Amino acid sequence: MTAPATAPRERTQPPVIIIGGGLAGLAAALRLAEEGLAVELFEARSVLGGRAASYRDPQTGELIDHCQHVGMACCTNFHDFAVRAGIADQFDRLDKLHFFGPDGTRYDMQAAWWLPAPLHLGPSLLAQAYLTWSERLGIARTLWRLARRPQREGASSPTIGAWLREQGQTEPAIERFWSVVLVSALGESLDRASLAAAQKVFVDGFLNHRGAYAVDVPRTSLRELFDVAVAAKLASLGVRIQRGAPVRELLGDAHGCSSIRGEDGATRDVEDLILATPWRRVGELLSPELATALPELAPLASLAASPISGVHLWFDRDLTPLTHAVLVGRFTQWVFRRERHATAAPGHAQANAHASHTHYYQAVISASRDLSAMTAPAIIAAVRADLAAIFPAAREAVLVAHKIVTEREAVFSYRPGLDTLRPRQQTHVPNLFLAGDWTCTGWPSTMESAVRSGYLAAEAVLARRGRSRQLLAPDLPRSRLAEWLL
Numbered sequence: 001m002t003a004p005a006t007a008p009r010e011r012t013q014p015p016v017i018i019i020g021g022g023l024a025g026l027a028a029a030l031r032l033a034e035e036g037l038a039v040e041l042f043e044a045r046s047v048l049g050g051r052a053a054s055y056r057d058p059q060t061g062e063l064i065d066h067c068q069h070v071g072m073a074c075c076t077n078f079h080d081f082a083v084r085a086g087i088a089d090q091f092d093r094l095d096k097l098h099f100f101g102p103d104g105t106r107y108d109m110q111a112a113w114w115l116p117a118p119l120h121l122g123p124s125l126l127a128q129a130y131l132t133w134s135e136r137l138g139i140a141r142t143l144w145r146l147a148r149r150p151q152r153e154g155a156s157s158p159t160i161g162a163w164l165r166e167q168g169q170t171e172p173a174i175e176r177f178w179s180v181v182l183v184s185a186l187g188e189s190l191d192r193a194s195l196a197a198a199q200k201v202f203v204d205g206f207l208n209h210r211g212a213y214a215v216d217v218p219r220t221s222l223r224e225l226f227d228v229a230v231a232a233k234l235a236s237l238g239v240r241i242q243r244g245a246p247v248r249e250l251l252g253d254a255h256g257c258s259s260i261r262g263e264d265g266a267t268r269d270v271e272d273l274i275l276a277t278p279w280r281r282v283g284e285l286l287s288p289e290l291a292t293a294l295p296e297l298a299p300l301a302s303l304a305a306s307p308i309s310g311v312h313l314w315f316d317r318d319l320t321p322l323t324h325a326v327l328v329g330r331f332t333q334w335v336f337r338r339e340r341h342a343t344a345a346p347g348h349a350q351a352n353a354h355a356s357h358t359h360y361y362q363a364v365i366s367a368s369r370d371l372s373a374m375t376a377p378a379i380i381a382a383v384r385a386d387l388a389a390i391f392p393a394a395r396e397a398v399l400v401a402h403k404i405v406t407e408r409e410a411v412f413s414y415r416p417g418l419d420t421l422r423p424r425q426q427t428h429v430p431n432l433f434l435a436g437d438w439t440c441t442g443w444p445s446t447m448e449s450a451v452r453s454g455y456l457a458a459e460a461v462l463a464r465r466g467r468s469r470q471l472l473a474p475d476l477p478r479s480r481l482a483e484w485l486l
C-alpha cells in the first residue's frame, strides 16, 4: 500500500472506494481527489494503467508497451486528464500523417490551411492516387451521406461494411480508405463494426473541427505515464493506492453495496464504490443479491472482444527518419518508430546496451483475429515484407530481436446496436457506480472512453454527496461550415 504523501484537505467522510487502476479508475480517482474527497483505489496487479501498460522484455531488457497507444486531438477528456495529471507534455501531436500506398509511394495527410472544416482534408483525400478518380469522388459522396444520416441503430442494423457496399463503394475503396481509418479507430473489422460508431469516428475525428484528426503519440512508455507519473499525482492529492490488491467480492443488495471482500477474506465497509474493472470481471465480483439488483449488467454477457497485436522489432540500423507510417492495403496497419531513450532505463545495463546498438520499431495490427492461424515466423515475415515495401533500408536490415504481443481482449467489439446495451455509470444500486471504456460513453473502446467513464462516475458520486458538478470536458467546437453542412 502506498501511503498518501500529503493530505491537502480535510477529508472527514469515508473514502470513495475504486476497484481497478486502469485509466477509468485513475480518472475517477483524480477528479474526486481534486474535489477534496478521500479516495482509496484497489488494483489487482502490481502496476497501474490496466490495458495501457508496459512490461520489461526479458530478451532485450527494455521496457516496452504491450502495444502502442495513441490518442487523437478530438479525445478532449483524455487530453484534459493528461493536463490535470501533469503528463500532457509527454505526448507529440502529429498533424501530418504519413500514408504509404500499396506501391510504396508516400502521401501525407494534412489539413489545408486555406479550407475550413469539414473540407480541410479534401485535398489530401483527392491526392490519394492509389484510388481511381471515381473512387475518390465516390468516397467524398459517401462520407457526406454517412455524416448526415440519423445516428440511431439497433442490433439488426447493417454493419458499416454492409452499408458501404449498399452505397456502391468498391472493394479497393473499402480496403484502401474506409478500413485504413476505421479498423484502427474502432479496433474491429468493417464486416462486424457498427455503422453509428463509424459515423462518429468520421464526424468527430475528421469533419467537425480542422485539428481533430491530429494524433497524439506518447514519447515515453505507458508505464512511466500511468504507473509512475499519474500515480505520483494521485498520491500528492492524498489518494491511497493499494497495488497487488484484488477485490474478490462485492456484498450487498438492492439498497446498497455494503462491503467488499479482499483476497485474504477480510471484509471492508463501503460508503460509495466505483467498479472500474473490465466488463468480463464484473459478473464474477458481484454477490448473488447484488447481481439480481443490477439487471442493467445482464447484456454484458453478450459483449464480445476484439484482439490487437503489437509486433516489436529491433533492427541493426535505422529504417526511416519518420516517426510513424500508415500502411494502405497491407497486413501491417501502422508502424511507429520510438526513440531509444524511451525504451531503455537508467540502471538497466542490459536494456541500455541493447538500445545502443539496435533500432526499435513497432507494427500494430488491429482486429488481428487472422494472426491466430499464423506462425510467429510467418507474422514476422509478413511485417518485414511490408516494411521492405515502404522503407528501402529495411531490405538489407538485420532483425536483431522480435516479439509478438497479441491482446485477445484488447477492446470490446463495437457491433451494431451496442450503445443501447452499455450500462450507465450510475447503477440501480444507489452507492454503486461503474466506470470502464465499456460503459455508456458513446465512444469506442479507447482511453478517451475510459477517462470519460471515470469522469461520469465521479460526477455521479459527487451528485450523491449533494454536489452537482459537470466534469466532462467539452468536445472540440464544430466549425460554422460543418454546423451548416452536417
Ligand SMILES: Cc1cc2nc3c(=O)[nH]c(=O)nc-3n(C[C@H](O)[C@H](O)[C@H](O)COP(=O)(O)OP(=O)(O)OC[C@H]3O[C@@H](n4cnc5c(N)ncnc54)[C@H](O)[C@@H]3O)c2cc1C
Pocket: 019, 020, 021, 022, 023, 024, 025, 042, 043, 044, 045, 048, 049, 050, 051, 052, 066, 067, 068, 069, 070, 071, 245, 246, 247, 248, 276, 277, 278, 281, 285, 308, 309, 310, 407, 409, 410, 411, 435, 436, 437, 438, 445, 446, 447, 448, 449, 450
Ligand atoms: C493492444 C491494445 C492496443 C490499444 N490501443 C489503443 C490506442 O491506440 N488508443 C486508445 O485510445 N486505446 C487503445 N486501447 C484501448 C485502451 O487501452 C482501453 O480502452 C483503456 O485502457 C481501458 O481502460 P479501463 O480503465 O476501462 O480498463 P482496464 O485498462 O482494463 O483497467 C481495468 C483494471 O481493473 C483491474 N482489475 C480487474 N479485476 C480487479 C479486481 N478484482 N480487483 C482490483 N482490480 C481489478 C485490472 O487489473 C485493470 O488494471 C488499446 C488496448 C489494447 C489492449
